[in-house]
Amino acid sequence: MKIRTATPSLPQKKIFFEIVNSLFETNQLSNNGPLVKKFTNLLKKKFKLKNLILCNNATMGLQIALKVLNSKKVLTTPFTFIATVNAIKWLNLETIYSDISSTSLNLDPKKIDNKLLGKVDTILPVNSFGNNSNFEEFEKFRQKGKKIIYDASHCFGMRYKKKSILNNGDASVVSLHATKIFNTCEGGMIVFRKRKDYTLAKKIIQNGLDHKFPNKSVVGLNSKFSELQAAWGLALLKRFEHIKHKRLNVFKYYKTYLNKNIVIPIINEKENNFSYVPIIIKNETTLKLIVK
Numbered sequence: 001m002k003i004r005t006a007t008p009s010l011p012q013k014k015i016f017f018e019i020v021n022s023l024f025e026t027n028q029l030s031n032n033g034p035l036v037k038k039f040t041n042l043l044k045k046k047f048k049l050k051n052l053i054l055c056n057n058a059t060m061g062l063q064i065a066l067k068v069l070n071s072k073k074v075l076t077t078p079f080t081f082i083a084t085v086n087a088i089k090w091l092n093l094e095t096i097y098s099d100i101s102s103t104s105l106n107l108d109p110k111k112i113d114n115k116l117l118g119k120v121d122t123i124l125p126v127n128s129f130g131n132n133s134n135f136e137e138f139e140k141f142r143q144k145g146k147k148i149i150y151d152a153s154h155c156f157g158m159r160y161k162k163k164s165i166l167n168n169g170d171a172s173v174v175s176l177h178a179t180k181i182f183n184t185c186e187g188g189m190i191v192f193r194k195r196k197d198y199t200l201a202k203k204i205i206q207n208g209l210d211h212k213f214p215n216k217s218v219v220g221l222n223s224k225f226s227e228l229q230a231a232w233g234l235a236l237l238k239r240f241e242h243i244k245h246k247r248l249n250v251f252k253y254y255k256t257y258l259n260k261n262i263v264i265p266i267i268n269e270k271e272n273n274f275s276y277v278p279i280i281i282k283n284e285t286t287l288k289l290i291v292k
Contacts, residue, residue: 005250005277008178009243011235019231028227032206035230042237047157047164049191051198054225055205058153058175058188062087062124064204064223065171065190068197069147071122077107080126084151088124096120104267105129105278109137117141126151129276131267132160135168142169149173156182157240159271166191176233181247181275182240184229247274 019035026034036054044052055061066074066088073094076084088095096119101108107125123146125133133150142148148169152158156174158165166172176187192198200218203210208220251274255264263280266272281287 003250003253005254006179006181006247006275009181009183009236009239011232011239015238016232016235019234020228023227023231026227030224030226032224033227033230035227035234036225039230039233039237042234043189046237047166049164049166051192051195052166053190053192053198053202053205054230055188055190056223056225057177057186058151058173059083059087060223061173061188061190062149062151063091064201065149065173065192066091066093066122066124067204068192068201069122069149069170071147071149073120074122074124075107075112075116075120076124077126077128079105079128080151081153083153084124084126094120101134103265104131104133105265106131106133109134109141112141117146120146122147122149124149124151126153127155127165129266129278130154130158130272130274131265132158132165132271133168135160138169153177154180154273154275156180156273156275157244158273160268164191165271167193169193171197176229181243181273182233182236184225184233184236187225187229187233244273250274251277 023029040052040054055064071093074088075096075098077100078097079100085095098116099108099111100106105128123138123141125138127133127150138148150169150172152166152172153175155165170193172191174189176184176189178185190201203218204220205223207222208218210216254277265278265280281290
């Protein structure tokens with residue numbers, strides 16, 4: 001018997017098609033249409049967030065955040081999916097690495113010494129597998145003038161100390177890719193601390209245009225969220241709590257029945273969304289055997 005830790009989350013067909021039908025009435029498929037606005041407002045309300053903007057994917061979301069915050073030299077983790085580093089390098093920014101925690105698998109602020117800190121203006125930690133970064137320690141760096149952007153790709157719907165996990169740092173970027181617990185097939189969202197950063201990002205995503213004040217337009221690109229993506233998201237949002245509960249049960253099953261020599265590096269079980277069940281095998285020979 002296979003008990004899968006993750007499969008793509010799908011909305012109910014009937015609800016999805018009911019929402020999609022509205023596109024044939026509005027005749028609007030992109031350019032911040034009514035479904036995108038509705039989806040954005042629902043996300044803000046559900047997770048109590050303010051400066052939230054949707055974009056075409058999380059990799060682009062990271063690039064936009066880096067651009068908005070005028071980052072030049074970025075310190076990040078070597079333990080992440082390649083998209084995190086691609087976002088930095090695509091902007092031709094200098095990339096510096098520091099070590100991770102062996103328990104959370106996140107960038108370890110205690111291993112960032114003053115010499116390393118002096119080389120960068122931005123720190124880009126990753127909340128690996130939904131494990132929260134050491135927000136309090138990174139906040140100390142932010143208070144000293146460093147920009148903090150969290151790759152929160154795995155963190156849809158997660159909380160930290162009873163508030164959205166996305167309220168930390170100068171910006172947090174979430175992936176809405178098909179492999180995530182909540183998806184819009186492709187997509188991403190950015191949450192900014194400051195309203196002015198959100199306003200600039202909103203322009204950049206729409207080719208830099210400001211239709212109300214053309215003289216305030218900036219150099220931008222097209223990374224807009226489509227009405228079709230929003231329709232999928234609106235339909236799936238109705239099932240999110242059910243999906244999360246189902247993933248929790250799978251997580252509990254694996255935790256109960258896996259050999260106790262296998263470590264599951266999830267550090268915040270009360271507030272995780274259980275998108276993943278990562279495991280650590282202490283013996284490399286055993287690891288290779290299992291992979292094979």
